[in-house]
Amino acid sequence: MNMGIVSRSTFFQNAYCVDAIKVFWMEERAAVIQRLATQEGVVALADGRMDSPGHCAQYCTYTAMDNESKDIISVITVDKRETQRKSVLMEKEAFIRTMDILMSEVNLKEICTDAHVQISALMSKGKNKDTGIFHSLDMWHGAKSFAKTIVTAGQQRGMNILLLWVKDIVNHFWWCCKKATTHLQFMDLWMGILHHVANEHEWVMGRCQHDCLAADQTTTWIERGTRAHDTLTSIVKDKRWLKNVHKFLNFK
Numbered sequence: 001m002n003m004g005i006v007s008r009s010t011f012f013q014n015a016y017c018v019d020a021i022k023v024f025w026m027e028e029r030a031a032v033i034q035r036l037a038t039q040e041g042v043v044a045l046a047d048g049r050m051d052s053p054g055h056c057a058q059y060c061t062y063t064a065m066d067n068e069s070k071d072i073i074s075v076i077t078v079d080k081r082e083t084q085r086k087s088v089l090m091e092k093e094a095f096i097r098t099m100d101i102l103m104s105e106v107n108l109k110e111i112c113t114d115a116h117v118q119i120s121a122l123m124s125k126g127k128n129k130d131t132g133i134f135h136s137l138d139m140w141h142g143a144k145s146f147a148k149t150i151v152t153a154g155q156q157r158g159m160n161i162l163l164l165w166v167k168d169i170v171n172h173f174w175w176c177c178k179k180a181t182t183h184l185q186f187m188d189l190w191m192g193i194l195h196h197v198a199n200e201h202e203w204v205m206g207r208c209q210h211d212c213l214a215a216d217q218t219t220t221w222i223e224r225g226t227r228a229h230d231t232l233t234s235i236v237k238d239k240r241w242l243k244n245v246h247k248f249l250n251f252k
């Protein structure tokens, strides 16, 4: 298509380019940080990106963004050689450096990431445990990984019916996180899915909040007592998963 492509030579054609970009970024960043420094309770969103997929990456770039303005407030790059040549440790290391810098510069009240195990551990029992900063989990990653759990279950024999429901169940998860502000509220809404999929829209302790369903609806309901319904129940009520669900309720 005769389009110009960004390549190494785009940035290295003269020795001045790289430094100019660095200086510009540092100036931009300083201005953003200066503005945020006077703010109460900054919420940062952060994630890492490797230079190649899988566990053989050489570099990890960890980026953080201010939730309100969407300004980038930190970009940290870690080289595998800084983490005993173990690429699986790079994201954690980059996160630590990001947090150290941001905590010294702004009044951070919440950090939102994907469900990276090492990062969760740092925030719940490790280095950053007593910082008073709330660790929330990103909705997009959360919904994606929850969908994967249902798809995996639905691929087993006799459970294909779950595959028809993935989108609705994930939507329900998304909606519950948006509506609920406490764990209790979440649980109230969340458990409704087990009734709804079985075509029960009112039950002893509650009811669905959707409008009346069209009479000619062709939904394939998941009958109670079937293996598919039992499996969905164990996914929906999974204790380990529910333990972290409060981290989604800030809905970031």
Ligand SMILES: [Zn+2]
Pocket (backbone or CB within 6 Å): 195, 196, 200, 201, 208, 209, 210
């Ligand atoms: Zn319903």
